[in-house]
Amino acid sequence: MNAPIRRLSVLATMLFAMLLLSTTWIQFAKAREINAKPDNxxxxxxxxxxxxxxxxxxxxxxxxxxxxxxxxxxxxxxxxxxxxxxxxxxxxxxxxxxxxxxxxxxxxxxxxxxxxxxxxxxxxxxxxxxxxxxxxxTINPAAQQAADKALGDQRGAVVALDPKTGAILAMVSHPSxxxxxxxxxxxxxxxxxxxxxxxDEGNPMINRAIAGNLYPPGSTFKLVTAAAALESGDYTQDSRIPGPAALTLPGVEKPLPNHDGQACGANDETTLLHALEISCNTAFAALGMKLGPDALQEQAAKFGFGKVLNVPMRVTASSVPTGMNEPNTAQAAIGQYDVRTTPLQMAMVAAAIGNGGEVMSPYLVRRVLGSQLQTIDEASPKSLGEAVSTSTARQLTTMMEAVVSQGTGRAAQIGGVQVAGKTGTAQHKVGAAPHAWFVSFAPASDPKVAVAVVVEDGGSAGSEAAGGSVAGPIAKAVMEAVISS
Missing domain, CATH: 3.90.1310.10 (Penicillin-binding protein 2a (Domain 2))
Incomplete structure (x- = not known):
C-alpha cells in the first residue's frame, strides 16, 4: 500500500473512531442530561x-x-x-x-x-x-389562607415555620x-x-419569599445584633447602652437619628431590652460599632445567612457585606447598608430564638407517596446548628415579648397568647416608601409557629408605613390560624 492511501485509511479510521466515541458519549454519558432538558x-x-x-x-x-x-x-x-x-x-x-x-x-x-x-x-x-x-x-392550609388574605393586594411575602422542626407552614408571595x-x-x-x-411589572412569577431581589431587613436585623451582644458575654438584657436622639458616625456629616427624633432614655442611655422594645436606632448602631463587623457577620452566619438552602426549591442566600468600616457597620447593625435577606431567612431567625437557639433546616415536603398513597420516603427534621445559647434565646424572647406587649409591635397582640416579635421599617430607595417588616413567634413559652412578613413600599399605607402597623396584623392572622388549627 502506498503512503497516500495509507494516510487516507488512517484518517478514515480516526474519523470512524471519533464518530463512535461521540455517539457513545451522547447516548450513554450525556443521556440523562439531555433527557432532563425542559425543551426536549x-x-x-x-x-x-x-x-x-x-x-x-x-x-x-x-x-x-x-x-x-x-x-x-x-x-x-x-x-x-x-x-x-x-x-x-x-x-x-x-x-x-x-x-x-x-x-x-x-x-x-x-x-x-x-x-x-x-x-x-x-x-x-x-x-x-x-x-x-x-x-x-408541610403547609398548614389555614395558615396559607390567612397569609394570602391578610397580605391582600399588597406586594410582599409571608413565611411561617414550625420552630421545632423547620417545616414550612405557609409560603405566600404577592402578586401571584x-x-x-x-x-x-x-x-x-x-x-x-x-x-x-x-x-408584568409586578413580576408575579418570582417567589419573593425565597428569591428575587432580596430585601434590607431594617430593624428586624436588630435581633441579630442583640444576639451578637448577648453572646459576647459583655451584655445582658439589662445592660445600659448609649441611646441619644442622634448618633454621629465617624467621617459622616449627617448624624443617624431615631425615627421620632428623641433620645431613647434619660441621660441619653437605655437598656438593651428597652432599646429593642422601642427599636432605638442609635443604641443599636452604637452597639454594632462596638461589637465590630466580624461579630455581626459571624452571628448572622449562625442563623443561616450565607447558606444556600433547598426546601426543595433553591433559596437565595441572605448576606451581610464584608469589608465594612464603622459607619457601614452602624448602618448594618440596624438592618440597612447592604444587608440583604429573604423573608424565609428572617423567619428562621425568629424560629431559632423560639426554639432555644437551635436553627432547624426549613423543608416543604413531608412525605413521598406511591400510587396507593403508601409512604415511600418521609422527611426528618434536621438541625443547622446552634445560633445562640439557651440563655441568650431566653433573654431575646423576653425582649421580643416586650416589643409586642408594650413596644412597637402591639398590633400583633393575641388575646390570651404571649407573642414575641420585632418590627422593621426598611429604607431601600431614595424617594420610595419603606418596606414594612414583622417577625414573630407564638406562644412565646412554647412556640408552634414563627412568622416573617414583608410588605413592599409600605403597602397600602405608603410613606406612612411602619412595620408594626402594616406587617404586624398580617403576622398576627397567620399565628392565630396555626394556634387555633
Missing part, C-alpha cells in the same frame, strides 16, 4: 404518557393530572390556582416544570427518580401503568399568578400567557 420534545411527550403525581396539602390535591383526549394524554390542573402558585410552580409542555415543587422535584413527580427504581421494576413485572410519585407538603395558564394544551394561549406574565 421527545422527553416531554414521553412524560405526558405517564400520569404525573399529585401535590397534596392536608389530603387535598393542589396540583393533579387528569386524562386528556389529545396527543398529550394527561393535563395538569391547579384547583386552588393563585393561592399555592409559588409553592406548586407550573408544569408546561412548552416551558417544562419550574417555579416551585413542580420544578424542584420533577424527577419524583414524573416517576424518573432513582428513589422509585424498585417501584418501576415492580410495575413492569405486574403490568401496571407507571405513575409518578405524589408529594405531601395561576399556574393553569401555563399548563393548558392550547399551546398558542400558553405562549401568550407566558409573555404576559414576563412583562
Amino acid at each position: 420534545r421527545r422527553t416531554l411527550l414521553a412524560s405526558y404518557n405517564r400520569e404525573r403525581g399529585s401535590i397534596i396539602v392536608a389530603g387535598e390535591a393542589i396540583a393533579r393530572s387528569s386524562a386528556s383526549t389529545d396527543e398529550l394524554k394527561w393535563e395538569r390542573s391547579y384547583p386552588l390556582g393563585e393561592l399555592y402558585a409559588h409553592v406548586t410552580g407550573y408544569y408546561s409542555f412548552i416551558y417544562g416544570a419550574g417555579g416551585g415543587i413542580e420544578g424542584a422535584d420533577d424527577d419524583l413527580l414524573s416517576g424518573r427518580s432513582d428513589k422509585l427504581f424498585y417501584r418501576r421494576v415492580s410495575d413492569l413485572l405486574t403490568g401496571k401503568a407507571p405513575v409518578g410519585a405524589s408529594l405531601e407538603l 399568578y395561576d399556574p393553569a395558564l401555563l399548563a393548558s394544551h392550547n399551546l398558542g394561549a400558553v405562549e401568550k400567557n407566558w409573555l404576559r406574565l414576563l412583562k
